[in-house]
Amino acid sequence: MERKRIAIIGVGLIGGSLAIQLHEKKISSRLIGVDATKEHEAKALELELVDEILPLDEAIAQSDVVILAFPVDLMVGLLPSILDKVDQQIVVDLGSTKSQLTEAVANHPKRGRYVATHPMWGTEYSGPAAAVRGAYENKAVIICNEGDSDLDALEWTKYMYKKIGMHLLSMEAKAHDLHAAYVSHISHITSFALANTVLEKEKEDNAIFEMASAGFESTVRLAKSNPAMWVPIFLQNKVNVLDVLNEHIQQLTKFRDSIRDDKGTDLQNLIEHANKIRRIIK
Amino acid sequence: MERKRIAIIGVGLIGGSLAIQLHEKKISSRLIGVDATKEHEAKALELELVDEILPLDEAIAQSDVVILAFPVDLMVGLLPSILDKVDQQIVVDLGSTKSQLTEAVANHPKRGRYVATHPMWGTEYSGPAAAVRGAYENKAVIICNEGDSDLDALEWTKYMYKKIGMHLLSMEAKAHDLHAAYVSHISHITSFALANTVLEKEKEDNAIFEMASAGFESTVRLAKSNPAMWVPIFLQNKVNVLDVLNEHIQQLTKFRDSIRDDKGTDLQNLIEHANKIRRIIK
DSSP, X not given: OOOEEEXXXXXXXXXXXXXXXXXXXXXXXXXXXXXXXXXXXXXXXXXXXXXXXXXXXXXXXXXXXXEXXXXXXHHHHHHHHHHHTOSSOEEEEOOSOOHHHHHHTTTOTTGGGEEEXXXXXXXXXXXXXXXXXXXXXXXXXXXXXXXXXXXXXXXXXXXXXXXXXXXXXXXXXXXXXXXXIIIIIHHHHHHHHHHHHHHHXXXXXXXXXXXXXXXXXXXXXXXXXXXXHHHHHHHHTHHHHHHHHHHHHHHHHHHHHXXXXXXXXXXXXXXXXXXXXXXXXX | OOOEEEEEEOOSHXXXXXXXXXXXXXXXXXXXXXXXXXXXXXXXXXXXXXXXXXXXXXXXXXXXXXXXXXXXXXXXXXXXXXXXXXXXXEEEEOOSOOHHHHHHTTTOTTGXXXXXXXXXXXXXOXXXXXXXXXXXXXXXXXXXXXXXXXXXXXHHHHHHHHHTXXXXXXXXXXXXXXXHIIIIIHHHHHHHXXXXXXXXXXXXXXXXXXXXXXXXXXXXXXXXXXXXXHHHHHHHTHHHHHHHHHHHHHHHHHHHHHHHTTOHHHHHHHHHHHHGGGGTOO
């Protein structure tokens, strides 16, 4: 496939990590960066994540592909106006929610140029300096509402994701948001809440610092994640997130009640049931 | 320090991993294994974790040091009778709770031979086959109620833990149990409950399997942990665990209410507060 001029709007963790792969896998002929902050733009240039920085409109005009990698609340506002400016460019978004976004452009005359995707990769860090070489490899990417995209746009998007080592899944936007609530959004909420719990209860920082084991670190590390990214995800996916969060509070309450009432057998059963997660994660 | 004959009662993940280090660091002259199940005893021999298997009483009689590495409910029952059989042997337990155990032998005539410890290491797996080389290195070990142990017993125990690369912390049993609830026990409960939540809500195993990212895996991996180990920990540390668990349910409820009521600013504040965990874990 011919190398393309690619604009990356949002050169942080997600966009920056993709930029590295686009360059390394020779998918891009030129990488243009756009960001909401001057600091990020300067950092992205300094780290050579992109070849140049341009204003949004120029970046769109001078590209074959426009990649959107910024918080999903801004995406819903910006995607329609970006499509307004598009001629034959392919527009791909990397956001973590898909329903509101696809609905926002469902009737846009340029809808076909847009491909809705969600690569299932991230870390708890943010900004261009958090960008990682080799990200996305061996992870899943979900492409939503394929039928609404032009064939050439869809094909190029699939080519790009395969080339950076991802395996492709196809899903309707609504199904995506439901599953994402279960396998990603709820994990972040439990981790944020766990951090707040420990910060509230444990007044001796030193004790946590000294005693914290690998188990604690693994359950709480997502709590370092960026609010600018996660607040709009939780709000956009409100219905699914509330559903799974209410269930989670109920499940915790079962543990609470079993412990409070010294119900060893109930506790045993709850844990044995939880052990079934082994069939899903190695 | 002269190498000692060491009996390990419970040759699973914790005892088996210690056995490997005792041998490698030339701390033991002979390793005797004892376990509640024939399968574990056979596996421990096959994996050469120990040199021989003996019945409990013979193992105690033929050792200089007796290490206890089995679930804490059995520990409370067995420790007094093990101390009954002890002459000059040192007895060290590796259990995750310390109050009930130290109280159970507080007035035992042989109390001085016993050292109460909690090495802060583990994985979500169990049994002799889960034993790992190099475990415990660079982790903390907490030694409780030092003043109740004979000086020689205490000194040897510290020597052993330093030799396998651990850094020592000293704490009263009550303080240990409080901090352990915050930095270890609650993480396991949230992970078990998260697994049950996802298993309850997500009926499409395949979707989780395909979509599950590193974030999901890290928050849910502890849910594979062994109920035989964790049920008695939660029950013995009931007061502290309930306190932190109730706080956690409240923290989750704050997230739930903010999302339900579209309170973006509240959600932002909750997440920014959670981000403060950065000062504790890197």
